[in-house]
Amino acid sequence: MIARHAVLVIDGAGRPWIDLLVEVLGRPLLDFVILNYAGLGFRSVTLVAPLGYPGLDRWTASRIGDADVTTVTYAGEGPLAFVGRLGAPVRGPILLARADKLVDGLERFIAHPQPAGAPGRVLAGADPIVWLLDAEVLWSCLADAGPDWTAALKRIGLVPWFDxxxxxxxxxxxxxxxxxxxxRFHRPAVFLDRDGVINIDRGYTFRVEDLAFTPTALDGIRVLNRAGRRVIVVTNQAGVARGYYGLADVDRFHDAIQDKLMAGGAHIDAFYSSPYHPEGIVEAFRQRHEDRKPGAGMLLRAMRDWSIDAHGSVLIGDKDSDMEAAARAGIPGVLVPSDTCDLLAAAQRILGNLAL
Incomplete structure (x- = not known):
């Protein structure tokens, strides 16, 4: 199972950590830390900060990328005394990390086999700064941990994974x-249409059991990840407006895509979907909307949200409407055949700066 919840600890113990409130590209650095985890498939992030941490209200009950953000504070008892203030414990795998560290390539960490019966793993071994462990183990271990949270985690015998x-x-x-x-953060993106480019288009595709990747989708996305490109999906989902399925179904399908990619060492940074159609039967979505391609709304919003460098960015799609959306957003478009496209070849062509 892939971890969906991250707990990021801002320690107030006087360590020489970087200022997470420093402005980068017009926003606090902490925004980019949270975006990093949202891009790795985390749907919720809890910030644990010392009492009185300046500006914390900015992130309280907020949404950054695809992640819902909550905040809790601690005083002299240490950062992990928050355990009793989180409400119902999160189930399944959970990631616990120092907020001044950035996990890059967590998909490799998650895909690495873990010995049977192990309570969790330590990323980066001797200097434990990121843990992936079962939430129930975390809650039971930390209930009486006190201020020395790193020692408490070491005591439960986590399995180190050195990368x-x-x-x-x-x-x-x-x-x-x-x-x-x-x-580091102002990077170009490769925007991908979804149906027909990443997965086989079965016509209003939304059932998880219908998910099948196009021939080289996994390899192509992994190559883009490792080259440092943001990989962002922009997809028209008129089936929502037409009443064939709901927004929750779209989210489940995207989670399934992410799980399958991460098991193969790849990931999507963000999913943007347009549920609108002027002929829809669901009133809230029966409209012409700039998000619906050939409109550029999703592309432009993603560029703002992720501080994307438009120079070097490109959209890969299988329809003329994708190409028009790319042109309206001021980036090149690469047209590929639906369902049979070679996404790996397209990615290599983009990275090689060949003529598009």
């Missing part, structure tokens, strides 16, 4: 100062 390249220190070499951080 030091998967964790970035936001204050480390090459990432010091707003300008360096801006270069």
């Amino acid at each position: 030091h390249g998967s964790v970035l220190d936001l204050g480390g070499p090459g990432l010091q100062g707003p300008a360096a951080l801006a270069r």
